Amino acid sequence: MQPTPLESQLNFLREVDRLKTVVRQSPLLDQSRKENSAEHSWHLAMYALLLNEYASGPVDTNRVMRMLLLHDVVEIDVGDFPIHGGSSSQLQAEQEARAAARLFGLLPQPQGRELLALWQEFERADTEDAKFAKALDRFQPLLVNVFTGGGTWTENGVSLEQVLSRYGPVIKRGAPLLWTVCEQWVKQHFAAQAAAAAK
Amino acid sequence: MQPTPLESQLNFLREVDRLKTVVRQSPLLDQSRKENSAEHSWHLAMYALLLNEYASGPVDTNRVMRMLLLHDVVEIDVGDFPIHGGSSSQLQAEQEARAAARLFGLLPQPQGRELLALWQEFERADTEDAKFAKALDRFQPLLVNVFTGGGTWTENGVSLEQVLSRYGPVIKRGAPLLWTVCEQWVKQHFAAQAAAAAK
Numbered sequence: 300m301q302p303t304p305l306e307s308q309l310n311f312l313r314e315v316d317r318l319k320t321v322v323r324q325s326p327l328l329d330q331s332r333k334e335n336s337a338e339h340s341w342h343l344a345m346y347a348l349l350l351n352e353y354a355s356g357p358v359d360t361n362r363v364m365r366m367l368l369l370h371d372v373v374e375i376d377v378g379d380f381p382i383h384g385g386s387s388s389q390l391q392a393e394q395e396a397r398a399a400a401r402l403f404g405l406l407p408q409p410q411g412r413e414l415l416a417l418w419q420e421f422e423r424a425d426t427e428d429a430k431f432a433k434a435l436d437r438f439q440p441l442l443v444n445v446f447t448g449g450g451t452w453t454e455n456g457v458s459l460e461q462v463l464s465r466y467g468p469v470i471k472r473g474a475p476l477l478w479t480v481c482e483q484w485v486k487q488h489f490a491a492q493a494a495a496a497a498k
Numbered sequence: 499m500q501p502t503p504l505e506s507q508l509n510f511l512r513e514v515d516r517l518k519t520v521v522r523q524s525p526l527l528d529q530s531r532k533e534n535s536a537e538h539s540w541h542l543a544m545y546a547l548l549l550n551e552y553a554s555g556p557v558d559t560n561r562v563m564r565m566l567l568l569h570d571v572v573e574i575d576v577g578d579f580p581i582h583g584g585s586s587s588q589l590q591a592e593q594e595a596r597a598a599a600r601l602f603g604l605l606p607q608p609q610g611r612e613l614l615a616l617w618q619e620f621e622r623a624d625t626e627d628a629k630f631a632k633a634l635d636r637f638q639p640l641l642v643n644v645f646t647g648g649g650t651w652t653e654n655g656v657s658l659e660q661v662l663s664r665y666g667p668v669i670k671r672g673a674p675l676l677w678t679v680c681e682q683w684v685k686q687h688f689a690a691q692a693a694a695a696a697k
Contacts, residue, residue, distance in 0.1 A: 305679065308548050313645060315544060316527040319537045328515040338518045341540035344567050345514060349507050349609065361560040368543050368563075410548065446512060480504065 304407040311405040314375065321374045324381040324451045325443045336371040336379060339439070343367040346435045353474045354434075356427040366421040366432040369414060373398035382440070382465055383455040395422070424469075434473025437466045438481065445484045449492070459489040503606040510604040513574065520573045523580040523650045524642045535570040535578060538638070542566040545634045552673045553633075555626040565620040565631040568613060572597035581639070581664055582654040594621070623668075633672025636665045637680065644683045648691070658688040 302310065321336040347363040354363075371379075376398035380391050403415040420426055424433045441462075444450035452462060462485050471478040501509065520535040546562040553562075570578075575597035579590050602614040619625055623632045640661075643649035651661060661684050670677040 305552070305675075309641070312541070312545060312548065313527060313641075316541065319526050319533065319541075320528065320530065327518050328512060329519065331519065334518065335537065337540045338534065338536035341536045341543070341567065342511070342515065342518075344540070344543060344563075346511060348564060348567065348613075349511065349605070350504075353504070361563075364543075364560075364563060364567075365547060368540065368547065406548070414547075442508070442512075476504075 307405060307407045308410075311402070314402065314405060315372050317375045318372055321371070321379055323379050323440075324383070324454075325440045326447060326450060328443065328446055330447055334443075336374050340368055340371050343370075343432075343435055343439055346439060347432065350435065350474070350477070351431075353476045354427065354431040355473055355475055356430075358428050358431045362417070362428045363432045363435075366417055366429065367435065369418050370421050370432065370436065372402055373418075376401065381451070382437075383451060383457055383461075392422070424473075430473035432473070434470045434477065437469045438474065438477055441466050441470070441481055441485070445481075445488060449488065452488075459485065462489075506604060506606045507609075510601070513601065513604060514571050516574045517571055520570070520578055522578050522639075523582070523653075524639045525646060525649060527642065527645055529646055533642075535573050539567055539570050542569075542631075542634055542638055545638060546631065549634065549673070549676070550630075552675045553626065553630040554672055554674055555629075557627050557630045561616070561627045562631045562634075565616055565628065566634065568617050569620050569631065569635065571601055572617075575600065580650070581636075582650060582656055582660075591621070623672075629672035631672070633669045633676065636668045637673065637676055640665050640669070640680055640684070644680075644687060648687065651687075658684065661688075 318337040318340070319335055322333045323336055323339055325334045325339070326332065327334055344364045344367045347360060347367050351358055351360045351363070373395040377391070377394040399415055399418050403411045403418065405411070406414065420429050421432055424430055440451070444452050451457070457465075463482070466481065467478060470481060517539070518534055518536040521532045522535055522538055524533045524538070525531065526533055543563045543566045546559060546566050550557055550559045550562070572594040576590070576593040598614055598617050602610045602617065604610070605613065619628050620631055623629055639650070643651050650656070656664075662681070665680065666677060669680060
């Protein structure tokens with residue numbers, strides 16, 4: 300028997316509950332544990348809700364919020380690929396595309412198609428909305444590292460140059476003013492580290 | 499020195515990180531642990547994104563999503579009041595209103611005022627958007643209990659009549675069709691429990 304549209308939607312909502320068990324590299328700010336991808340997605344939607352004035356171009360905040368709520372659901376199938384993990388981005392992209400097709404395929408049409416298109420737009424990052432969403436997705440973990448005195452940078456032995464090159468272009472492209480602030484913080488953080496090491 | 503608008507916004511975003519440490523009564527669907535209020539808020543925003551066709555009246559999905567992203571931030575100050583906890587709703591309302599004033603007061607104006615107004619609208623539940631948001635906030639934990647074979651109902655010794663009266667009016671008011679489905683599941687669940695007990 301074909302499921303009703305509601306049954307299909309509830310099936311999807313039930314499936315994405317698993318995003319709460321996908322653990323990221325970044326800690327909570329109180330450093331009590333690592334963050335999971337569901338609460339990360341919530342936090343990013345809050346960033347979008349508050350920070351739209353810093354986007355590089357005109358953005359539709361509601362679309363940005365939707366993208367950020369959805370952007371990580373593929374991790375249910377493929378896990379989180381950490382920014383400092385050095386994984387193959389081609390392989391990652393293929394696995395994530397398959398996961399998106401499976402997950403959004405659980406939904407009735409045209410809803411599933413529309414949300415898949417929104418997820419693909421985020422991945423391509425070629426619209427103002429997607430560029431801003433991508434910038435926030437890099438900005439939030441950078442902030443966590445600044446606020447926790449190094450976080451995943453210290454853990455992974457990441458240098459100032461690597462931070463600037465891994466976060467800079469994406470944040471600068473979607474939210475240039477936020478990058479100006481980030482750059483200062485990052486340089487201060489590494490200068491303080493160097494000063495402490497020289498003692 | 500007065501903080502800049504961006505500093506105020508980041509201060510708020512930093513503060514609400516604590517919502518990830520507020521633990522609710524409901525478990526994850528895999529029952530590995532209890533759900534926290536940040537991931538619950540993410541899940542509810544996904545419910546709003548998918549289920550708007552079941553609202554009792556015309557709703558603005560974007561406003562409903564925003565309400566649901568924000569609705570629990572007050573728990574940072576006052577904690578979660580479980581539905582089966584029997585706490586004083588007057589005291590709870592006063593504490594939550596104070597928390598909302600403090601938290602949204604961290605933001606620059608008019609942003610802080612606007613989000614406080616949205617939170618208050620959710621609490622009053624007298625608009626179509628807020629009625630639907632409230633319905634989803636009751637629907638999601640009910641689904642968790644159905645999907646986990648009893649969940650907080652079993653833990654708290656809650657009866658069929660209590661489930662119908664604690665969830666029914668709010669879900670029915672904002673999403674009558676969802677309540678029709680819930681009522682069936684709930685009755686089936688309690689009938690199966692009674693049959694098992696009689697063995």
